Amino acid sequence: MQYFEDIAVGSKASFGRYQVTREEVMRFAAKYDPQPFHLSDEAAAQTHFGRLSASGWNTCAMVMSMVVANLRDNQQAGLGSPGLDELKWVKPVYPGDTLRCETEILEKRVSAKRPDMGIFKSRMNVFNQDDVLVMTFISNGLVSTRPNDTPDTRPD
Template sequence: MLYLDDMQVGTKRSFGRYEVTREEVLDFARKYDPQPFHLSDEGAASTHFGRLAASGWHTCAMTMSMFVAEMGVNPQASLGAAGVDELRWLKPVYPGDVLRCESEILEVKPSRSRPEMGSMRTQTTTYNQHDEPVLRFIALALMRRKPAEG
């Protein structure tokens, strides 16, 4: 189990593999972001997307799926997150793309008022199969500190 105390600024890691399917893009769009360019090639043809593109929110959800899978392999003492800053959709994601993630720890900060926990800022970038960044954000994660030995 990795605790806040184990985290070091500058640490980088690569993880995840997510194959984007047409069916999933359409299903997500119908439920959560029913704009024409997320619903059909015809609806996207006259836009800068040119063809059916995944919702940026769907790209966030796929990134989160990869992150949670990574936490299953390398468990962390996570307490959730306090938010996301600087979210940017850098390039469209299309059916057939294969995504992966890279993250870097930017800041580790023990809580002054709650000594059993603290926060960590990480920048995560999601890439497609051409190593082109498609999504970038900074997350503020909350984590438990190592239990006192006793």
């Protein structure tokens, strides 16, 4: 299990692979962001997107699925998140794109009110298959500190 104490400022990680499909883009848009450039090839062709594009919120959901899979694979003692900072949709995401994530830990501290919990900030960069940055944000994560009765199992 990865606890607060195991998180190192400056550490970087790359993870995820998400195939963006036309069906998902249109299904998400129909339910949550029904703008013409997310729903119609013809309407999208008349915009700066040039073709059908994913909602930024759909891109966030795709990234969240990669984040959760990564946390599950790495067994982090995560406790959720109080939110994001500086969310930017840099380039459009299109059906046929393949997304991946790169993250870097920027800072961390133990909670003043809850010493059993740590707070860390990380920069998330999301790239498409051509290594073009499509989205970036600062994530604020909450994670358990190592219980007193759990030995530190990290190598010396």
